Amino acid sequence: MARVYLDYNATAPLRTVARDAMIAAMDVVGNPSSVHAEGRAAKGLIERARAQISDAFGASGADIIFTSSATEAADLGLYGGPMIHDSPAFFECAEIEHDAVIGNCMHTLATDRNGRVEVSERVDTVALQLANSETGVIQNLPHGLGFSDMTQAFGKIPCAFSWTQAQRAIISAHKIGGPKGVGALVIKQGTDVRAQIKGGGQEMGRRSGTENVIGIAGFGAAAAAAAQDLADGVWDRVAELRNILEKAIEARAKNTIFVGKGSERLPNTSCFATPGWKGETQVMAMDLAGFAVSAGSACSSGKVKASRVVTAMGYDALTASSTLRVSLGPETTEEQVLRFADAWLAAEQKFHARAA
Structure with a gap:
């Protein structure tokens, strides 16, 4: 059999619409940082994908920073901790978080028998996933959360970055039928992160390096299709x-x-x-x-x-x-x-x- x-x-298996978007992007020759027509065409694909993901993720008004994976996005979003009263503070998290998150946090939060996490009062320094990859357990995210791994939840349950007023969240393309090797950090406007990859200043100065135009195009197409699946x-x-x-x-x-x-x-x-x-x-x-x-x-x-x-x-x-x-x-x-x-x-x- x-x-x-x-x-x-x-x-998740690669969606046909994501594959088609990636194949079409392969024929766009320009560097998205170039100002000529070919460069603008490549940049246009990135911005179209950014808009598709923003619509699917309920992230209107937020900044979406493309990375190589959700792991890189977590490192970028958690690096150095949040700024509290102009001083860096460490994030707190529970032991149920993904390795990419738990390696950047203090493990101070408790988890009960049902997989639910007890959140401290100061939520702006808390990292809490929306759904666990192993058990599937969904958390109730408090408003104003400092950081959330929404990678497993995005595309499977109704969720929106704007609902929680979170400061930072991460998502990944290959969990929703997009290509492997593309993720994103979503940050609330007015919140900033310290760039770890410095260079040409791509992605609004937060993540330098020529963007993965082909992968990003597939990510955007997959996000739009995932949102339609939820609606259906x-x-x-x-x-x-x-x-x-x-x-x-x-x-x-x-x-x-x-x-x-x-x-x-x-x-x-x-x-x-x-x-x-x-x-x-x-x-x-x-x-x-x-x-x-x-x-x-x-x-x-x-x-x-x-x-x-x-x-x-x-x-x-x-x-x-x-x-x-x-x-x-x-x-x-x-x-x-x-x-x-x-x-x-x-x-x-x-x-x-x-x-x-």
Whole structure:
């Protein structure tokens, strides 16, 4: 049978509209910093994409700075910390944040059993993700938040940069069906960041270097298509498939724990643990059976250790090292979901038989 891709939170398949926009951009020869007609044409593609992303992300009036990834955008947005009373201050965050965020913050915020974070009173120095890539748990973002990783939420649930009045947020193209290697830092006007890549002063002086015109064009097209999917209710159908999957597993795998199920989650994400059955072993078994899934964040793949996110939620090391993440997408079918459930349950029975 054909392989089934169930790892959308790692990377979503490239959308046709994004591919078409990128192919068209390849024929635009100019450097976007050049003032001649060819340069202006390239610059026009960037600004069109910036407008598409602004519309899709509800970021009217904000500055959108293109980067090579959400990781670079996080480093740029968090570098040096926010300026409080003209002095730099460090961001606070919880252990559930992505590696790109947690490496730039103080880990002072607590996470409860449902994956929700207790936010301190001073939110302008807090970094808090909108949705977790491993569990899908959605946070209630306080107004005036200093920084938010909205990478997983953008395009899957209704969200807008303007709703929270956040100072900074990051998003990524390849999570919404755009190309890999393009991200963006979105900053509220009046907020500034210190450039880490200095040179020609591109991207309003915040990120120098000739822009990735082809990738940015694909990002813009993907953002517009993602917004249309939300408007059309595509992700409501995906949520139904996620629920079908979980019910099928719950009915027969009595020792399996669904992490974060007590909270509002992304419509496509299911994270579950069978204590003692290593997540990496499950991934390999499913890969051999023809299914692409993961044991957690793609940026942490290959690291044989307990999930930092699940551990932060209060689970023991045995459970935290036994998690599997299944993330669906608009192209996923009910037949594929049920076929995966059958394959996983067969492997789960073999695990328990060997352990007996």
